[in-house]
Amino acid sequence: MEPDRWLGLDLRHLIALKAIADEGSFGRAAGRLGYTQSAISQQIATLERVVGLRLIDRPGGPRPISLTEAGRILLRHVEAIEARLFAAKADMEALEAGDAGRLRVGTFQSVGARVLPTLLRRFGQEHPRVEVVLQEHAEEDELLELVERGALDLTFMTLPVERRPLEELELLRDPYVLVVPAGSPLAALKRPPTMKEIALQPLVGFNKCRAMDGVETQLASSGRAPNVVFRSDNNGTVQGLVGAGVGVSVAPLLTVDEDDESTVVIDLAGRVPARVIGLVWHRDRHRSPATEAFIATATTVCRELASTRVAA
Amino acid sequence: MEPDRWLGLDLRHLIALKAIADEGSFGRAAGRLGYTQSAISQQIATLERVVGLRLIDRPGGPRPISLTEAGRILLRHVEAIEARLFAAKADMEALEAGDAGRLRVGTFQSVGARVLPTLLRRFGQEHPRVEVVLQEHAEEDELLELVERGALDLTFMTLPVERRPLEELELLRDPYVLVVPAGSPLAALKRPPTMKEIALQPLVGFNKCRAMDGVETQLASSGRAPNVVFRSDNNGTVQGLVGAGVGVSVAPLLTVDEDDESTVVIDLAGRVPARVIGLVWHRDRHRSPATEAFIATATTVCRELASTRVAA
DNA sequence: CTTTTCGATCATGGAACCTGATCGCTGGCT
DNA sequence: AGCCAGCGATCAGGTTCCATGATCGAAAAG
Numbered sequence: 001m002e003p004d005r006w007l008g009l010d011l012r013h014l015i016a017l018k019a020i021a022d023e024g025s026f027g028r029a030a031g032r033l034g035y036t037q038s039a040i041s042q043q044i045a046t047l048e049r050v051v052g053l054r055l056i057d058r059p060g061g062p063r064p065i066s067l068t069e070a071g072r073i074l075l076r077h078v079e080a081i082e083a084r085l086f087a088a089k090a091d092m093e094a095l096e097a098g099d100a101g102r103l104r105v106g107t108f109q110s111v112g113a114r115v116l117p118t119l120l121r122r123f124g125q126e127h128p129r130v131e132v133v134l135q136e137h138a139e140e141d142e143l144l145e146l147v148e149r150g151a152l153d154l155t156f157m158t159l160p161v162e163r164r165p166l167e168e169l170e171l172l173r174d175p176y177v178l179v180v181p182a183g184s185p186l187a188a189l190k191r192p193p194t195m196k197e198i199a200l201q202p203l204v205g206f207n208k209c210r211a212m213d214g215v216e217t218q219l220a221s222s223g224r225a226p227n228v229v230f231r232s233d234n235n236g237t238v239q240g241l242v243g244a245g246v247g248v249s250v251a252p253l254l255t256v257d258e259d260d261e262s263t264v265v266i267d268l269a270g271r272v273p274a275r276v277i278g279l280v281w282h283r284d285r286h287r288s289p290a291t292e293a294f295i296a297t298a299t300t301v302c303r304e305l306a307s308t309r310v311a312a
Numbered sequence: 313m314e315p316d317r318w319l320g321l322d323l324r325h326l327i328a329l330k331a332i333a334d335e336g337s338f339g340r341a342a343g344r345l346g347y348t349q350s351a352i353s354q355q356i357a358t359l360e361r362v363v364g365l366r367l368i369d370r371p372g373g374p375r376p377i378s379l380t381e382a383g384r385i386l387l388r389h390v391e392a393i394e395a396r397l398f399a400a401k402a403d404m405e406a407l408e409a410g411d412a413g414r415l416r417v418g419t420f421q422s423v424g425a426r427v428l429p430t431l432l433r434r435f436g437q438e439h440p441r442v443e444v445v446l447q448e449h450a451e452e453d454e455l456l457e458l459v460e461r462g463a464l465d466l467t468f469m470t471l472p473v474e475r476r477p478l479e480e481l482e483l484l485r486d487p488y489v490l491v492v493p494a495g496s497p498l499a500a501l502k503r504p505p506t507m508k509e510i511a512l513q514p515l516v517g518f519n520k521c522r523a524m525d526g527v528e529t530q531l532a533s534s535g536r537a538p539n540v541v542f543r544s545d546n547n548g549t550v551q552g553l554v555g556a557g558v559g560v561s562v563a564p565l566l567t568v569d570e571d572d573e574s575t576v577v578i579d580l581a582g583r584v585p586a587r588v589i590g591l592v593w594h595r596d597r598h599r600s601p602a603t604e605a606f607i608a609t610a611t612t613v614c615r616e617l618a619s620t621r622v623a624a
Numbered sequence: 625c626t627t628t629t630c631g632a633t634c635a636t637g638g639a640a641c642c643t644g645a646t647c648g649c650t651g652g653c654t
Numbered sequence: 655a656g657c658c659a660g661c662g663a664t665c666a667g668g669t670t671c672c673a674t675g676a677t678c679g680a681a682a683a684g
Contacts, residue, residue, distance in 0.1 A: 061681025077400035088389035373650025
């Protein structure tokens with residue numbers, strides 16, 4: 001019932017353990033935390049006294065230290081506790097800043113162009129008092145980082161995401177299509193082109209799109225290494241290059257402007273597994289009514305969008 | 313990056329918040345934690361100073377206090393952190409006590425009689441150095457409690473379990489059967505009896521079997537209130553009473569001795585959803601190799617048991 | 625053998641914390 | 655209305671605990 005002297009221990013002791021594990025030395029850990037080496041040494045000493053087990057192997061001399069079995073196990077708990085503490089801090093700061101106020105949402109290009117306009121308009125009508133602050137970032141990992149740190153309340157993301165303290169919800173599946181210049185022989189085919197036929201073409205690709213990598217490896221594994229002649233991160237640029245006859249492009253449908261006269265969009269008929277777009281948020285953070293509402297609206301908007309696309 | 317002064321706060325501050333929330337008063341919280349009311353007051357004051365928000369509404373006078381919105385949100389984080397701390401403590405103690413040693417497993421009667429013997433024999437052969445300590449308890453909730461507190465490493469349980477910090481694994485489905493005295497007219501039926509026919513019989517039931525409650529409510533909802541003439545917690549007693557003609561019993565197959573000549577076991581053909589038996593453990597605790605091995609062995613043993621039963 | 629690196633140890637000054645007493649406030653009791 | 659009881663806030667004081675800075679010991683590198 002009473003956790004003995006465990007409650008007497010200080011969070012700093014646990015953080016010290018983590019710092020040591022990260023830095024690999026008492027001294028460097030002390031530097032990072034703004035303490036003296038002596039202080040760290042004593043903190044670990046008391047921590048080990050409380051726990052009753054040796055947590056760190058000190059071989060002595062200038063040899064590097066290492067965590068014991070117990071230390072490694074405890075470290076995982078410490079990391080979880082620290083993460084939860086960050087989440088708490090983020091919640092408190094959000095509560096302090098805007099009461100029912102701001103909702104900070106991360107996005108990336110292809111979502112921004114298609115889904116967001118309708119979603120934001122709808123959400124603005126339904127919840128006029130909530131101010132949505134968007135943050136676009138090319139690196140999806142950066143967005144996850146921000147969510148973990150509590151700098152974002154939600155983010156759009158390509159699923160699945162395997163990071164631990166996150167929860168995800170699938171919104172829609174965005175199939176990959178082949179974009180070719182108007183008049184390309186591939187456009188004249190009655191059937192969807194094979195992977196090998198695509199790999200024979202000069203390709204225009206994206207720089208750093210997580211899902212793109214998967215497509216390229218699949219192309220590569222289909223025999224011949226794909227010949228990527230140009231890369232860009234801008235959807236319009238890629239499509240423009242395709243239209244100019246530089247090459248063809250395998251791209252998520254949402255990133256393609258289907259009204260562009262200079263290009264033709266060819267369905268890949270599921271040859272490439274569709275990109276799954278969803279929302280991701282911090283599992284441990286408080287979900288405000290505004291957050292829940294945003295998730296709900298996003299769900300319905302995307303369901304509508306998916307059904308109209310099927311109809312069209 | 314640096315969590316400001318958040319790391320300066322003491323675990324006791326957080327625990328104080330929880331104690332206050334539980335007890336509903338600064339004074340009682342102080343008593344529970346072995347402090348003075350003054351100390352608690354100051355702890356909360358510093359906590360609120362660090363957080364920057366008022367966490368507790370003090371109406372003044374003898375009126376009861378209440379948590380603010382921020383307080384409630386923070387409390388949930390505190391509970392998670394405290395739970396994680398308990399898990400860490402349990403892990404450390406387990407590590408301290410027996411190195412690869414003891415494995416503490418919770419059971420209840422029906423599992424104990426059928427599954428455990430084979431499982432323990434097998435596990436003992438495969439892992440002779442692990443000492444398995446069994447703890448049987450009639451109240452399944454108690455078992456869960458022990459797992460949460462870290463007093464047990466694993467427990468058998470009727471699934472599903474909705475408690476939060478637990479993880480579960482389904483082992484086998486144990487169908488409900490009707491046990492009637494030999495020569496009962498119900499035994500002569502070609503078809504499984506209906507719920508109503510069962511409800512008309514005098515019933516012998518269990519006192520506190522979580523799954524049993526579900527069966528009885530289903531019987532009750534089938535029109536007529538079931539007539540329970542006797543209750544016992546001992547499987548043998550129940551079956552003995554049935555054999556003596558006191559009544560019939562709806563019981564999980566595993567609790568029934570099918571070789572008992574005085575009773576007949578009738579398949580209910582899925583009229584009652586089967587009881588799901590599985591293993592439950594603390595999600596946040598370290599799973600030692602011994603734990604993993606036990607889970608693995610239990611899985612295979614139960615799979616074998618299920619297939620032989622289907623064959624028979 | 626010396627040097628260097630790193631953690632352990634020790635005494636000291638200072639900060640934080642708990643205690644005990646007191647005050648202010650509010651609602652209920654008479 | 656007035657008194658009292660219950661509860662939290664506040665304050666001064668003493669103690670404990672903790673970080674500092676210097677020093678020591680051990681082990682590898684040169």
